[in-house]
Amino acid sequence: MADLSVDLAPSNPRELRLANPVIAASGCFGYGQEYQGTIDVDRLGAFVSKGITPEPRSGNPMPRITETPGGMLNAIGLQNPGIRAFIRKYPPVWEGWSLPAIVNISAESVADFADMARRLDEVPGVAALEVNISCPNVNAGGFCFGWDAAMSRDVTAAVRAATTLPIIVKLSPGATDIAAIAIAVEEGGADAVSLINTLVGMSIDVRKRRPVLANRTGGLSGPAIKPVAVRMTYQVAQVVGIPVVGLGGIMGLDDALEFFMAGASAVQVGTGFFAQPGRMVGIVDELDAWLDAQGCARLGEIVGAALPNGLPPRRMRADDIAFAIPYDPA
Amino acid sequence: MADLSVDLAPSNPRELRLANPVIAASGCFGYGQEYQGTIDVDRLGAFVSKGITPEPRSGNPMPRITETPGGMLNAIGLQNPGIRAFIRKYPPVWEGWSLPAIVNISAESVADFADMARRLDEVPGVAALEVNISCPNVNAGGFCFGWDAAMSRDVTAAVRAATTLPIIVKLSPGATDIAAIAIAVEEGGADAVSLINTLVGMSIDVRKRRPVLANRTGGLSGPAIKPVAVRMTYQVAQVVGIPVVGLGGIMGLDDALEFFMAGASAVQVGTGFFAQPGRMVGIVDELDAWLDAQGCARLGEIVGAALPNGLPPRRMRADDIAFAIPYDPA
Amino acid sequence: MSESIDPVPEDVATVRGSRASGHREFAATVVATEREMGDCTLLTVALPPGVAHRLRPGQFVNVLCRDALSLDPLLRRPYSFFGVDAANDTMTLLVRPFGRGSQWLAARTAGDVLDVMGPLGNHFEATSRADRLLMVAGGVGIAPLVHLTDEALARGQSVTLLMGASTASTLLSAARLPAEVEYVVGTDDGSQGHAGFVTDLVPDYLQWADQVFACGPDPMLRSLASVIRQHRVGRRPSVHVSVERSMACGVGACLGCVIDTRHGMQTSCVTGPVFPIEEIVW
Amino acid sequence: MSESIDPVPEDVATVRGSRASGHREFAATVVATEREMGDCTLLTVALPPGVAHRLRPGQFVNVLCRDALSLDPLLRRPYSFFGVDAANDTMTLLVRPFGRGSQWLAARTAGDVLDVMGPLGNHFEATSRADRLLMVAGGVGIAPLVHLTDEALARGQSVTLLMGASTASTLLSAARLPAEVEYVVGTDDGSQGHAGFVTDLVPDYLQWADQVFACGPDPMLRSLASVIRQHRVGRRPSVHVSVERSMACGVGACLGCVIDTRHGMQTSCVTGPVFPIEEIVW
């Protein structure tokens, strides 16, 4: 029995302590009760809710999902009841749970992000916020917050000012320099970063000669994106001092271990739940057994094991940062 | 028998006319003769050579490749004999061929790119250049040319000034705003753009607790990246007036059709050759038969068929451009 | 698109402490396969004890259609029940080999083990007050209607089953159905029965039927909706249709399978796949 | 790492007009399967006419190890020949079920059709002047050495075959080898033959042998290299080893499978997989 517990907000007095590092990812686990009756939900370390927006959204027209090689595209369009109805309905249910509930928030302006954080600040049943910066900024012509370091810092700082809850900022892989974004959100006051959100993709139905998804583009998730996600985790873990939560394509223990060794203190599982929900909660037990077999008393002993400087991940000096963006052409 | 021919440099007097739009991609087809004896190489529309650099390179240590779900990572490290030995050895062989040979050039400074273009300008056997801007710029701390619009424009303009050969600029998917890069290289004088190069990824060997590839990171290619490649092709085809060459994960006719319908005038096949070389050249005949069955006399009739404005792709007005960066959160 | 809705499922108040922990993911062994409807496979699959009696017509299972080490196809595929044998703890699936998932599944043989999740979704409900049931099936959409027919006959209801297919060889063989069923067919190419859409036959039975149940491709359901609008008098007979949407989770967690209804976007995996026809916004 | 080299293959001057168009990608039907070496499968595969006689020991074929509609695994897997029967146009592959590709391949049964590319690579060459051949095999690395043994015996050469395995049950059964072969084994757990590395046995045979051929995992080859450095006098006997590198193209196009040699980075799929041991930079 290795120690699997982890605190994802070590410098926040409200802390975010999980019994284990396996978290269900936003948008793939509804509001925490959908998979009940299928799996033992309470064996997870935590779950992240579907993305909540300031106003109710009915989401995109259908089709919203399609399969791609090793992955899937989704364009749900953030269907959700809006922050006010959300607060009435879900947190009261979660209050009785042992499982921490993290609320994923999405908005199109800094002010809206701050407003949602303020409303959630003292809501019982809410353990932490995950700030989804893969959202278009209406004040920047639809350019995503998460693609720009300054905009990412601004959102984080505004949310930080609005709540004392632990804040995880969820990074977008569309950013060219993911390390710079991570540094910016750390500066903005994030307690942790999670990465990656989906890559923007498209499939075309060649019979109909138009995009498969009604929204045309969608977010690419699943094993196909795992190498990108592991690489970004590896980069980010080298440049920030806050915990890193890795995700993207985890389908089993070995995938999760890749993220831990790349420097993630915890992982999230999204698409993997759709295919094999039982196997996903099973990762917790498999990890425990694996650590025992490796003679590790704590999960922390393998976090960052594949980083160039070995473990634990450390904040790099500014002149090391170019190294954190490794690129070598074919 | 539909008309499959395409000119990828319509505004260049030296033009780049191909009998058909299926091109073997750089780094996946050696120097054009490796697949002889396996497939009828001359049934292709053209091929692109392995990336050539100013000086000889022995490439990266092993392992250089590893498989990932639906894709593969490579970090060959541009092993090649250098521009001078290259010019002595290969173009003289290609001179007798009917198949156009396109030379992929990689360098770490604008001056080196220009110098290579100048050396290749009048070399018989060379039909065109493909400029690989997914290379670190030594004068920008290793930041890739292709991640920045101004740097991309500069490289293109310098190559343009150094040669009258048709120039295809190969875009990097690491750029947040691929449409802006495409516009910049068109302004710089590119005759065509090709996209996408590989995404930067990493796999970790969890038994050894270190990255699988000796280079740690590698380029992700294959079907896994197809949705990203199709999306970027769809974006770029809406904003440039020059031909677009689409690639990334093509394994058969349907994949190629996705790119044509997204606005590509031609396609390249890379990783697909490794798995099924015969099927890849077969795409040419299958495309011909498919166009006949659809009652299309020319390939051009389906190019851009899935674009919002139907075909043909057109250059958009500046205020439409935000639309060309579609993003809708999950 | 309809108004924004609040997608809170009915059972939101189920707290974890008090829920039943009936696990819905299980291994199931194929015990027999048969060819039917031309290229389709009827797969009979052994279930863990206690599962079969819970499977209702119109519900479905999500099957992982790949080898243990393969990731292709990534997502499960939904299949409704063609038949359930509670005494022997088996279910039978009718699979048309179409794409990657179904070709894999249709190629299974006795002894192969499937990773199955279910039962999922709501179901067709023939009320005890209904005497005469009309079923309208398109292609493999016949599966849940055969299951429903079995149940209805056991309760003494009368069933007329209309089936449409592209050509005679892809119709369900009449021998698969109990003798009591009135089985009327149509084919697109006129090779057997009515030449044309199966929905053309519906008006003749609307007076007779107390309830109508349908399952088939979207165009068939859309055509049925227009037949109903034109020929039904008031709200009788009630018409319930099972819709087919691509699914990811199958449990209401991803919101990928929704259908636009008068009450907003509803999940076809939890609130559906069966909906009253007039509630669907086509 | 060695000096930068010019990777121009020898045959660069082959212009397309003049090349032989011998196509190397073909469909091949499995005709028989047998269990061997514990969990391994011996697959006998029918070849198109005229192919078998060209297959040399140490060469390999690249097999697509997946179902027609699946993309997993994406790349082919290389397998050398355990045996070739030119009279019957068949080849036999020895497959250890390890990961995704080999488990798929090892599970094939008679009648299954494989997508095969080859023959690829260079081969083991026993010179006609050599009378006594020493072979050193680790695990499935024995495959090309059995093939080479068959050819050598047919030419009247004597063969000693040393084989190492983890445990007795994973050794090649002696019954698979012609009686003329001197077959000496070692196991890591000492359950049969020499307890320890098979390379420990090599010094005893170095004086005797005219040529040495080896195939096995990298650690075995590295250990062989050090045995050779310590015990060989001059350049006799010559030692050729077949190396195992992950491959993508198999034809020298991708430069993914290179091996660092005294002549620079060489492709193990075209210039190899067989190299003189002293040329490899470990």
Ligand SMILES: Cc1cc2nc3c(=O)[nH]c(=O)nc-3n(C[C@H](O)[C@H](O)[C@H](O)COP(=O)(O)OP(=O)(O)OC[C@H]3O[C@@H](n4cnc5c(N)ncnc54)[C@H](O)[C@@H]3O)c2cc1C
């Ligand atoms: C509730 C429910 C119950 C179902 N019950 C059955 C059943 O009893 N028997 C059965 O055979 N199938 C049934 N299906 C359909 C089944 O889930 C699969 O969609 C079907 O087997 C095809 O999967 P595939 O992997 O082979 O095709 P894919 O490879 O997923 O399909 C390839 C492409 O074809 C499209 N496509 C999929 N199916 C069709 C089709 N039938 N016609 C035209 N295009 C299509 C897909 O959108 C995709 O773009 C049911 C679906 C649902 C939602």
Ligand SMILES: Cc1cc2nc3c(=O)[nH]c(=O)nc-3n(C[C@H](O)[C@H](O)[C@H](O)COP(=O)(O)OP(=O)(O)OC[C@H]3O[C@@H](n4cnc5c(N)ncnc54)[C@H](O)[C@@H]3O)c2cc1C
């Ligand atoms: C020239 C050549 C000839 C070959 N001949 C044979 C042969 O005759 N018989 C045979 O069975 N195999 C042979 N191989 C190996 C074979 O090509 C595959 O690599 C092997 O079957 C494993 O493939 P897989 O898809 O099952 O494993 P993968 O899923 O590709 O492997 C999973 C992981 O394990 C690693 N790995 C692969 N194989 C091993 C291993 N043996 N031990 C430890 N780690 C490993 C891989 O690098 C990868 O990271 C040969 C290889 C080469 C290059």
Ligand SMILES: Cc1cc2nc3c(=O)[nH]c(=O)nc-3n(C[C@H](O)[C@H](O)[C@H](O)COP(=O)(O)O)c2cc1C
């Ligand atoms: C159907 C679906 C819906 C999603 N919804 C959200 C969301 O609302 N907010 C968010 O931040 N991420 C959302 N995501 C992204 C996932 O949380 C996750 O970042 C991504 O899918 C990569 O992880 P995976 O490969 O394990 O799925 C969604 C993903 C999927 C597949």
Ligand SMILES: Cc1cc2nc3c(=O)[nH]c(=O)nc-3n(C[C@H](O)[C@H](O)[C@H](O)COP(=O)(O)O)c2cc1C
């Ligand atoms: C082994 C390998 C080597 C490559 N070498 C080069 C190169 O030298 N120059 C270049 O521009 N692209 C190179 N590429 C990228 C491909 O040309 C192509 O852009 C990419 O692989 C995506 O296409 P695909 O999915 O069809 O392979 C290489 C790709 C692979 C797999």
Ligand code: FES
């Ligand atoms: S399939 Fe996920 S909500 Fe229905």
Ligand code: FES
């Ligand atoms: S496998 Fe491509 S060069 Fe050897």
